[in-house]
Each structure stands twice: as structure tokens, then as C-alpha cells.
Amino acid sequence: MSRVNPVLARALRTTPLLRLDVTHRGRVRRLGLKLEEHGPTGSVKDRSAVGLLRALHDERPLTPGTVVVESTSGNLGLALARLLPTVGCDFLAVVDLKTPHATRRGLADSGAKVIVVDEPDGLGGYLLSRLRRVRELCADNPGYRWPDQYENWAAPEIHRRTTGPELTEQAGPELGTVYVPVSTGGTLAGIAAHLREHRPDVVAVAVDVRGSLAVSGSAGRRLVPGIGASRPSVFLRAPHSYDRAVHVDDIEAIAVCRIIAEDIGLALGGSSGCAVRAMLSDQEEAAGDGRLVVCLAADGGTKYRDTLYSDDWAAEQGVAKEITSAVRRLRGEGLFFDRKHQEH
Ligand SMILES: Cc1ncc(COP(=O)(O)O)c(C=O)c1O
Structure with missing residues (x-):
């Protein structure tokens, strides 16, 4: 460890x-x-972000230049966007149309790259569409690290x-x-x-x-x-x-x-x-x-x-x-x- x-x-x-x-x-x-x-x-997601990144770092050190990707309704994204630059990593936030504009601006201002998913998942939200996008990104870019706050x-x-x-x-x-x-x-x-x-x-x-x-x-x-x-x-x-x-x-x-x-x-x-x-x-x-x-x-x-x-x-x-x-x-x-x- x-x-x-x-x-x-x-x-x-x-x-x-x-x-x-x-x-x-x-x-x-x-x-x-x-x-x-x-x-x-x-x-509250400040806490979750710390827990998730510590676990990711324990599994394999988060080296500078690593890209971390996560699906977020906004708050976990803001928390990750604060922490990741301090360890030299880049952040790709997959959000959706319900994510408040202020949050999207906050993410971009913190240096995160923001991808907005606009395809409803047919179950009252966008979560499943966001997760699909994250999986595609990870499949296309094997070096990406995904904390996976859902599991x-x-x-x-x-x-x-x-x-x-x-x-x-x-x-x-x-x-x-x-x-x-x-x-x-x-x-x-x-x-x-x-x-x-x-x-x-x-x-x-x-x-x-x-x-x-x-x-x-x-x-x-x-x-x-x-x-x-x-x-x-x-x-x-x-x-x-x-x-x-x-x-x-x-x-x-x-x-x-x-x-x-x-x-x-x-x-x-x-x-x-x-x-x-x-x-x-x-x-x-x-x-x-x-x-x-x-x-x-x-x-x-x-x-x-x-x-x-x-x-x-x-x-x-x-x-x-x-x-x-x-x-x-x-x-x-x-x-x-x-x-x-x-x-x-
Ligand atoms: C405003 C707000 N309330 C509640 C929750 C639920 O937290 P959890 O995902 O740990 O169930 C979240 C999670 O993103 C949130 O942003």
C-alpha cells in the first residue's frame, strides 16, 4: 500500500x-x-472526494499528469476539481443538463474539463447516460482513472x-x-x-x-x-x-x-x-x-x-x-x- x-x-x-x-x-x-x-x-462531497482519491492513490499512486474521470451531478466534481490539481492530476467531469450553471462554471474555473451529457436516461435523470459516457472514455483511454463514486x-x-x-x-x-x-x-x-x-x-x-x-x-x-x-x-x-x-x-x-x-x-x-x-x-x-x-x-x-x-x-x-x-x-x-x- x-x-x-x-x-x-x-x-x-x-x-x-x-x-x-x-x-x-x-x-x-x-x-x-x-x-x-x-x-x-x-x-458533503468534499469528504467523499477525499475518501475516493485516497483509495485510488492506495491502489496505484496518482502520478502527476494522470487524468481522473468521474460522473457527477456537480458537487463531487467541485470537490475533485479542488483536490486533483494539488496532486498534479487533470480532471474530466461528466455532468448533465441538470447540473447548475454555477457549478459548471466552478468546475471550469478550477481547471476541470467539463463534458455535458444531454441524453436523458429514460428513468427521470441522466445518470445512466453519464455512466455510459464515462465507460466509453475509459475504454478509449486506458490510462484514465475512474474513482466510481457509485460502487x-x-x-x-x-x-x-x-x-x-x-x-x-x-x-x-x-x-x-x-x-x-x-x-x-x-x-x-x-x-x-x-x-x-x-x-x-x-x-x-x-x-x-x-x-x-x-x-x-x-x-x-x-x-x-x-x-x-x-x-x-x-x-x-x-x-x-x-x-x-x-x-x-x-x-x-x-x-x-x-x-x-x-x-x-x-x-x-x-x-x-x-x-x-x-x-x-x-x-x-x-x-x-x-x-x-x-x-x-x-x-x-x-x-x-x-x-x-x-x-x-x-x-x-x-x-x-x-x-x-x-x-x-x-x-x-x-x-x-x-x-x-x-x-x-
Ligand atoms: C446536494 C447533495 N445532496 C445529497 C447527495 C447524496 O449523497 P450520496 O451520493 O452520498 O448519497 C449529494 C450527492 O451528490 C448531493 O450533491
Whole structure:
């Protein structure tokens, strides 16, 4: 096994847990948001990228000039684009039409070569088309290295070793349930593995979006980037890899993002809105025991200003009225967020 590259050994930082009170249908719950936007490139994928590149480097050293290729909805790409130049490697990012323009610009600005796949995969997204393109590129260029975030267990492993322990330490003994948005399933698989070992009393919930096959369900249109997939997660196949799954409506998740921004001035990414939406219905159904609930907020809202937070975009997508009425309905149920506690 080769020595871990020193750049990759120091590439992560702890992210804060923001504590809020959330009122819904007359009940007040204590909510922690694990704000992964405070990572080096602004998402939970900073961690996955470090895990994947360390594993690739261990398998065969990443020598200067090596080309690394990966399929990404954007965030893993941004994280790889930061790290690869520091070890002298080039990066080829295979993204798709749903990848926000701000992310594509960020990738190009970091020196990555960006290939945009525009062929829908027939299952509500572009994932299978992106993977096909990556396989073609690797077949045509045998020197290319592919971390393969969808099947490489180095991704869950780094979340087991970093995200999980950080989260349980910050939340403390009062932690009851953790909600994690799922795409590859790597983040949840790692956090849940940590919980199984060290906090078996804590419930791990997979948050998926309507139209995704990541944990179950049927394929369909998906509006929120980052969450969901056109195929089941390889990392969540084992029967006890998480406790239960909640599918959320993407329109409602966008409405929740907008309500949080209005109430506390914090713009979260769409998958975080999904996690909070899932928490609200799940806690009601499971008659939550009052312990602290934590939602993994995988990224921030800045790069979605022109999409999820934009009325023009909503009108273009034909969902403006649906979002407005979802906001009204949730407000009618008394949904309100309050910054009660300090960040830890
Ligand atoms: C914004 C966002 N949320 C959630 C996820 C899901 O993470 P995972 O692929 O580890 O399941 C991703 C993954 O790209 C993401 O970018």
C-alpha cells in the first residue's frame, strides 16, 4: 500500500451543527442541521472526494499528469476539481443538463474539463447516460482513472470515519434520529454504519425524492439536483443498512427551502429541503419521542439561486403555482423555523 498523499491527508474540516426550533402542526421540535456547505468546496462531497482519491492513490499512486474521470451531478466534481490539481492530476467531469450553471462554471474555473451529457436516461435523470459516457472514455483511454463514486466503498468508509462521529459528538446523547438525503447512498451508508456501532439507539432514515430509484420507488421527473438516482444504491442493499426510507415530493422540498430562507435567512440546497420535509412527516408519523433530530444539509443554496430559489425558473418548469401553494399549505400547518440555539 502506498503512503497517503499528504495533501489528501489534510483536506477536510469539521462542519457545524446549527440548532433550530421547528414548529409544525402545533408541536415544537429540536432540529440540528449539519451544515456541509462549510466544507472546503461547499458540500458533503468534499469528504467523499477525499475518501475516493485516497483509495485510488492506495491502489496505484496518482502520478502527476494522470487524468481522473468521474460522473457527477456537480458537487463531487467541485470537490475533485479542488483536490486533483494539488496532486498534479487533470480532471474530466461528466455532468448533465441538470447540473447548475454555477457549478459548471466552478468546475471550469478550477481547471476541470467539463463534458455535458444531454441524453436523458429514460428513468427521470441522466445518470445512466453519464455512466455510459464515462465507460466509453475509459475504454478509449486506458490510462484514465475512474474513482466510481457509485460502487467504491471508500466513499461510505470516509463518512463512517468522519461525518458519523462528528455528528454524534456534536448532537450528544439527546440525538434520536438522523435524516440523510440519498443519491449514491454513500453518505447514509457510512453514517448509519457508525451509528450501528456506536449509537444503536439512533434511527437512520434514508431520504429519497419522488421519481428516484435510489432506495426504492418508481422512475419519474426529478427537479432537485444532488438527491435521487436512476438506479438503486449499491451501498444500501444490505437489509439493515438503514432503518427506514421516506420519499418526499420535490415541490414541497423546494417550498421548505424557501420557508427556511424566509424564517432564518439561511439558503440550503434542495436535498437539505428534502431531508427537512422528510423529517416533518416522519416525526409526525413515528410520533417522535422529543429527542433531537438531525438533518444532513448536504450543501448550501447559493448555487441554486437561479433555479430552486428563482420564480422565473419555477415558471419555466411549469411549477410556480405548485411551489406557491405548497408554501401556503405548509405555512397553514403552522410551519416556522426559529434560530433558538447557538452553532456548536
Ligand atoms: C446536494 C447533495 N445532496 C445529497 C447527495 C447524496 O449523497 P450520496 O451520493 O452520498 O448519497 C449529494 C450527492 O451528490 C448531493 O450533491
